[in-house]
Amino acid sequence: MHEMAAALTKSEGLLLGEIGAVLIGLGIAALFASRIKFSAVPIFLAAGLFFGKGGVFSLSLSDDFLSIGAQIGAILLLLLLGLEYSSQELFHSMKERSSIGFFDIVLNFLPGFVAALLLRWGLVGALVLGGITYVSSSGIASEFIRDGSLQPFSSTKRAISVLVLEDIFLAIYLPIISAVIASVSLVTGLISTGVALSITGLALILGAKGVRVRHSPIIFGDTATLLLTVFGAALLASGLATYVGFSGAVAAFLVGLLLTGDIAVVARVRLAPLRDLFAAIFFLFFGLQTDPKSIPPILIPALLLAIAGLITKYLTAWWATADLDEPDSRFRVTALLTSRGEFSILIAGFASSQVFGEELQALTITFVIATVFLSAIMMRILKQRIAHK
DSSP states (O other): OHHHHHHOOHHHHHHHHHHHHHHHHHHHHHHHHHHTTOOSHHHHHHHHHHHSTTSSSOOOOOHHHHHHHHHHHHHHHHHHHHHHSOHHHHHHHHHHSHHHHHHHHHHHHHHHHHHHHHTTOHHHHHHHHHHHHHOOOHHHHHHHHHHTTOTTOHHHHHHHHHHHHHHHHHHHHHHHHHHHHTTOOHHHHHHHHHHHHHHHHHHHHHHHTTOOOOOOHHHHOSHHHHHHHHHHHHHHHHHHHHHTTSOHHHHHHHHHHHOOTHHHHHHHHHHHHHHHHHHHHHHHHHHHHSOGGGSGGGHHHHHHHHHHHHHHHHHHHHHHTTTOOOTTHHHHHHHHHHOOOHHHHHHHHHHHTTSSTHHHHHHHHHHHHHHHHHHHHHHHHHHHHHHTO
């Protein structure tokens, strides 16, 4: 141990100190966000813009550290998305609310799809930007629900149903779009997509039949055993998938889908702090890669997309709450669904390294920040309405 410490050069010591300072800064940002009842995602993205290339201060952080940290963040985000719901819950939500899900996809996928065609990004760009504008942030919505004590409302449950259906769509969309973006051969793309969809379908079928993986205290009772086994399986699947030209993060998502029942519940609790750490690095890394100078040219399209996203999510809320007689139900669902966040950034992260580059990154980061601000404003208005009643 002493030899290892002595082997560190002064520059490596400074690098460790810089990484530590960045992590402390992210912690302070997260604390600030929690104090003002706001999502930390846009704050992390803004920090990346501030300290990245072309920003006010440029940090000389290790590219390897940030890149690997960001990849682990993406893997953990999608792993825990797969663990979030049991297959049985996904199946029943898809069966009971399929009309809402279809309405939501058409309304919210279309603005991004059309915008990409107008920007001359082609069909691949349209499929990517459509996914970015479609999917709401379940993480930010859950924060709003918790902070506003919105759990008892029937409209909140309807919003959660929409979020679950969007997660189901991601299970189908992500394997397809990752294969398309990678520009793999037709045969390889069909094989990888077919395997991914087969695994997803198998998980849903098992869920429909009530099959569960039970948590065994003898095997998985120890925290370290569970964390190392599940996280290791996700990393192994991601590494193998990347080796054959498939998205490693999507592979982790499919691992999460296959782990259901008690083992998924325990794994979510154990891995959540680790996910928060590396997810923060992922958002920071995305911001660091984006040159702030690339934002002004796409500012108006991004803001127009954010306004369009607010309108289309309101129409989704109107459809979802049409039979509810509850005050502010449509406004509440719209506020919960408008914000885009972690999964929009993930989709952009998949695509920006292959196509469109900084233009897509700049549009996505501006769009995400704008939609989160719109959601936050609506939530404050909603709290004021509740307080005056």
